[in-house]
Amino acid sequence: MSEHFKLRIFTEPQQGATYDDLLRVAKHAEATGYDAFFRSDHYLKMGAVSGEPGPTDAWVTLAGLARETSRVRLGTLMTAGTFRLPGPLAISVAQVDQMSGGRIEFGLGTGWYEEEHAAYGIPFPPLKERFDRYAEQLEIITGLWGTPAGKHFNYDGRYYRIEESPGLPKPVQQPRPPLLIGGQGKKRTPELAARFADEFNLPFVGLDAAAEQFERVAAACAAIGRPQEEIVRSAALVLCVGKNDAEVSRRADAIGREAEELRLNGLAGTPDEVVAKIGAWRERTGITRLYLQVLDLADLDHLDLVAAEVAPALTSAPDLPGGFPRFRWKSEL
Template structure:
């Protein structure tokens, strides 16, 4: 099982905060460092000093780390046009030496759009645009050098694009799709996804959705095992109850609620829950959502006390 760190910097973090976490995760042996793509805080936090852009952050980390993979859960399709986004991600992939992973979703948080003047269409249009974005971005990356790429969709039209630059990873960086949509999401995953991620759901919900993705793959003639299954869950781990309560309080959560809904408790408890997830859902990758970016000791604790038991 691969272990990854997932951060939510819109809740309050500087680039230097994220760099410290990414370097700590790299040194501790995590497979990847991921971040959200949001421009507005959520809940009762200050969010200071304010949001940081996901791909600018990853470009910086690409030059200041050496091994750990870098990506988004998920880039919001509403924030960027697909052509310039394909260019940006390909550039960061080169800057990292081929360590980028590209998670993309349709966008969902209405308030951040109105706060920063970003158009926010209805659900149907957002998903229609999302499907076209996947077609355009992967099409640009997969076009052979010396050839051009054209696309005529309802929302995006490209004519004779040189489809440059190419990413370092060929044909392209791994594409991550996620969510619990019952119909269109599994079909898009079967067509485009190298990994399917489920964030903050229970095991039964995950089983149902992974089965939908597998069925969509089979319908398309694709081996369902070619899609990596992953889950993102909030992490809160400590060796004793007092420290566990402190860590839960630091992120504004209750210990027992975290035990039910996240990866919380002693290292042994977390190992047991990860075993349940693996046995019932078939996941081979987990994203520990770390909300307290000052708590580097917890990142190291998970690496030393949990990794060896489930890797």
């Protein structure tokens, strides 16, 4: 079934942002018609930026935003599985879903940034163990949320054991908040997505690599008899849009990038260029959601430009073979 193409704002506050900075962007995203406000889950800056005044916690932030926004959906790309035990995490996410009136979307990943674990005393197991724990975390969190009222959930895994849990509290959204899985792993990632994901997200990859990974997820779905159309396809790209080349260059400079490099590897250029690139992604991969990585949180005019001159040019049209809605140009309407 088709859905309208959705643009979502995605922030990286570990690079230097306060809760008030995030609140301002989230409220602006809501006011200008974006579908969702997402944030990363990191405790340490990356690259040459100072990261000051320091990190904010993803789920503390989302709890605050849940009470200070009313429409925009809220979530993580991705919550790090290494940061939290699965039982308490299920409680936190369910509670924030209640606080938001059912607007939470839950992205969960293995955790990958070793330096932030060292900086804050968080264990960082080898990759295979992180994936093994991740698989158990998915089983436990979905199992707790899916346990009927009055029943108890039990789980006996290699890394986690759950005994007679009432599986409370329950999220508002039933059977659960949408669960996002993502990444480029060629085997276990598609297999876990086929079993658990409501949405599969590919961050910061090229179009060819994205198309190949979405096909791996489709194959993993076919292997277990799940219709691939049940999983929403999405991507994340760094945003750098300007009314003209000079404005594109100015915005690229502000985030320490080159405009031409961003035109190749991100979502950069004039509104017409950006609409064309989204069209190419849409036609090739079947994505229906795009997460716009906004790195200069002070530049709210950037969000206004995309809302005014990119979003209106995007719509959905009759389905492509395989059940995915086709991208249609504004000129075809």
